[in-house]
Amino acid sequence: MQGNKSEHTIQKEIQLALSKHKCSVFRTNVGKVKTIDHRWFDTGLPQGFPDLMGYRWVDNQIFFIEVKSQTGKSRPDQLIFHEFLQSHNVIHGIARNVKDALMIVDGGLCGFGYD
Template identity: 85%
Template sequence: MRSEHETQRQIQVALSQHKCSVFRTNVGKVQTIDHRWFDTGLPQGFPDLMGFRWVDNQIFFIEVKSKTGKPRPDQIRFHEFLASHNVIHGIARSTKDALMIVDGGLCGFGYD
């Protein structure tokens, strides 16, 4: 079984080859060498990938999960926020899922 990280990388490549721009997002805090905490600035639950389709400039968000991975409560809250604005987003467990979400303009795929 492939790792979540490897699936994420494959999705990035597939979407980039599919007339999309896609960016990996990093969420969380890290401690600097001088022991200060650095926050990435993105809200908790922000999806792993974000991008836009070149054909219509529609933005999309992809949360990458393993075959058995489940969204955390903060990810569900972010999904609810995106859904309330009818933004293209979903959980992708494969490149096929990601392409289906983006091409289909799906809102909330995989969160049910």
């Protein structure tokens, strides 16, 4: 059943687990939407920005989590953002479940799940 979960469901599970794990975590919304008066609104975050960002209470280290389903693949803009985070040794990775997210955050991993 784990493999059938949507990214949205996995994301909500990760947010809840990290919030209970002495972390603050925030969902980021990236993209453009058309307003009611037909103008485009851009969220302002860079393309490829990970789905979740947060920090560990124990040391205030920031982290970023890109949520993917079991079969989800990274887009080119997500790989570019990963390379940026990697170049600055920032905690980040791809999580396909709660276990992955906890491993990234607890382990201070840099780039977990990116090939």
